[in-house]
Amino acid sequence: MALAFYWVPDAPEEGFRQRIFYIHVPVALTAYACFGWAAWKGLRLLWTREQHHDLESYTAVHMGVIFGILTLVTGSIWARTSWGVWWSWGERQLVLFLILFLFYSAYFMLRYSTEPGPRRANMSAVYALFGVVLIPVSFLAIRLAEGLIHPVVFDRDVGENLATSQLLTFIVCFAGMLALAASLYTNELTGKRLDARLRELREALE
Amino acid sequence: MTYLADIAALARKDLLLELRSRDTVPAMVLFVVSALVVFNFSLPADSGDLAAYGLLWVAIVFTALLGLTRAFVAEREQRVLDGLVLTPADRSTIWIGKGIAVLAFLLLAEVVALPAFALFFEPVDATLVAAVLLADVGLAAVGTLLAAMAAASRARELLLPLLFLPLVIPIVVGGVGASVDDDPARYLGFLVLYDLIFAILSWASFEYVVTE
Numbered sequence: 001m002a003l004a005f006y007w008v009p010d011a012p013e014e015g016f017r018q019r020i021f022y023i024h025v026p027v028a029l030t031a032y033a034c035f036g037w038a039a040w041k042g043l044r045l046l047w048t049r050e051q052h053h054d055l056e057s058y059t060a061v062h063m064g065v066i067f068g069i070l071t072l073v074t075g076s077i078w079a080r081t082s083w084g085v086w087w088s089w090g091e092r093q094l095v096l097f098l099i100l101f102l103f104y105s106a107y108f109m110l111r112y113s114t115e116p117g118p119r120r121a122n123m124s125a126v127y128a129l130f131g132v133v134l135i136p137v138s139f140l141a142i143r144l145a146e147g148l149i150h151p152v153v154f155d156r157d158v159g160e161n162l163a164t165s166q167l168l169t170f171i172v173c174f175a176g177m178l179a180l181a182a183s184l185y186t187n188e189l190t191g192k193r194l195d196a197r198l199r200e201l202r203e204a205l206e
Numbered sequence: 207m208t209y210l211a212d213i214a215a216l217a218r219k220d221l222l223l224e225l226r227s228r229d230t231v232p233a234m235v236l237f238v239v240s241a242l243v244v245f246n247f248s249l250p251a252d253s254g255d256l257a258a259y260g261l262l263w264v265a266i267v268f269t270a271l272l273g274l275t276r277a278f279v280a281e282r283e284q285r286v287l288d289g290l291v292l293t294p295a296d297r298s299t300i301w302i303g304k305g306i307a308v309l310a311f312l313l314l315a316e317v318v319a320l321p322a323f324a325l326f327f328e329p330v331d332a333t334l335v336a337a338v339l340l341a342d343v344g345l346a347a348v349g350t351l352l353a354a355m356a357a358a359s360r361a362r363e364l365l366l367p368l369l370f371l372p373l374v375i376p377i378v379v380g381g382v383g384a385s386v387d388d389d390p391a392r393y394l395g396f397l398v399l400y401d402l403i404f405a406i407l408s409w410a411s412f413e414y415v416v417t418e
Contacts, residue, residue, distance in 0.1 A: 046414050103372035110369060113361035118418040123355045126411040127369070133407055134373060137400055141376035144383055144396055 024074040025170070026177035027067050028097065032135070034064030034181060035104065039132035042125030054121035055196070057128055059189045061107050063181055068101045099138050103131050212295040216303025221310060223280065230276045234269050234315040239322050241265040246326060258327035259334075259385040263378050265319065266312075266338065267345070267371075273311045274349040275366055277304060278357035287357070291416050301350055301412035308353075309346040316342070333394070337384035340397040341377045347405040348373050354415050376400050 038060035045053035075094055107127055114120040224230055245261040281287040290300050316338055324330040349370060356366040377400060383393035 046411070099372050099375050106365075106368040106372060109361065109365055110355065110359065113359040113365055115360075119358060122414040122417070123358065126351075126414050127355070129411065130373065130404075130407065133403060134376075137376050137403060140396060140399070141379040144379060144392060 023173065023177075024071065024078055026174040027074060028071040028093075029174060030177045030181045031064050031067035031071050031097075033178065034060050034067060034185075035100070035128075035131055035135070038064060038128045042128035045121060045125040046129075049118075051118065051121060054124065055192055056189060057125060058111065059185055059192060061104055061124075061128060062188065063185050065101070065104050065108070066184075067177075067181060068097065068104065071097055072101060095142050096135070096138050099142075100131065100135060103134060107131070209296060209299060212299040213302045213306070216290075216299060217306040217310075220304060220307030224307070224311065230273055231311050231314050233276075234273050234311060235318045237272050238265050238269045238315050238319040241268065242319070242322055242326055255328055256386045258323075260382050262319075262323050262327070263341075263381045263385070266316065266341065266381070267374055267378060269315050269319070270308075270312055270342075270345040270349060271367055271370055273308055273315070274353045274370070275363050277308055277350060277353045282357045287354075287416060297413040297416055298409050300416065301354075301409060304354075305346045305350040308350055309342055312342050312346060313339075333390045334385050336394060337381045337390070337397060340394060340401060341381045344377045344397065344401045344404060345374060347401065347408050351408040351412055351415060354412065358415075373404075 038057045041053045041057035041060060044050070045057060072094075075097070079094070107124065110127055111120060111124055114123065242262075242265060245258070245265070249257055249261065278287065281290070287300075291297060320330050320335065320338065352369045352373070353366060356362055356369060359365050377397065380393045380397040380400060384390040384397070387393060
């Protein structure tokens, strides 16, 4: 993680503000990865009915939402510095992310308003799966609804493609973000498991 | 085919209940007409004609939400859902039966809403009707599943809009696009895609939502 931060000054050609790209895009991709992981865990839960998948799925969604907030904030900052506005509706990827963010925030409402148990685990898993299906569908929807300002760094404009040093920096940052997400995830999962174990022990004592 | 017979029985139950108690559909009809009247005042004087189409779709989505909030109320209050789950029928029949009923209520509400819209605002053409029909299927499919989820929670009516609205944003996009764009075929195709994907997903996962 520290490495990722210190590498960033490596490629300052476009000007200082472009550097937020190295943080924003990895954070966004990591958030998507977290949601994907959560959906996979949800699928495993429904498949095997082993309850530990539920906790893993929930933690993954939690991570995804945290990284989602970071994505929206860093995206806004980048938008402000690049285009002069904090938000733009005509802007595909921001809108997609906002929809997903809302969707997964509602996930927490679902979890907190239902009694713990297999029923809640099942519903959360189904909801996580819906979220992952929503990603491409929303993307299509937003594309239909138009809007083309988001800098598409990788595919369209070949001239805009990253130079090697920038690509390297990007990859390192991306790896760093994923590592951060994984370590936060493991950390939180361990914490939650400990809580559950503690609760079990307390109940056994009564 | 007992699968179809089960669906028919469940749908018939809901429709008969509604026919006798007459609470959901009149409420939905009144709501959608009131919403259209409110929109008259919420649209500034010089907004384009097309803005009205957008508001129609908002009205449809919220009317659907109204109907859905009531969808599983009877099942929850009288613990019928447990009984339904215990029957040897495939659990997805519950989803389809309830979905058909919700769809029917929504269509009835729209039979009033669309002429009202044509009267108050803009003309309604065949494309719009097609888009509304397709959107209804999607709203009913996704909504019935989410209503079952919300029924199992403590928050109930509070939870359903939170779950429902992000998921139906694509429907609104498809519907509004089909209403105002010069090339509605893309949007109608998108609505078909949405319906297919989410109907299949809901059908497959409903079992898990209602059982332990």
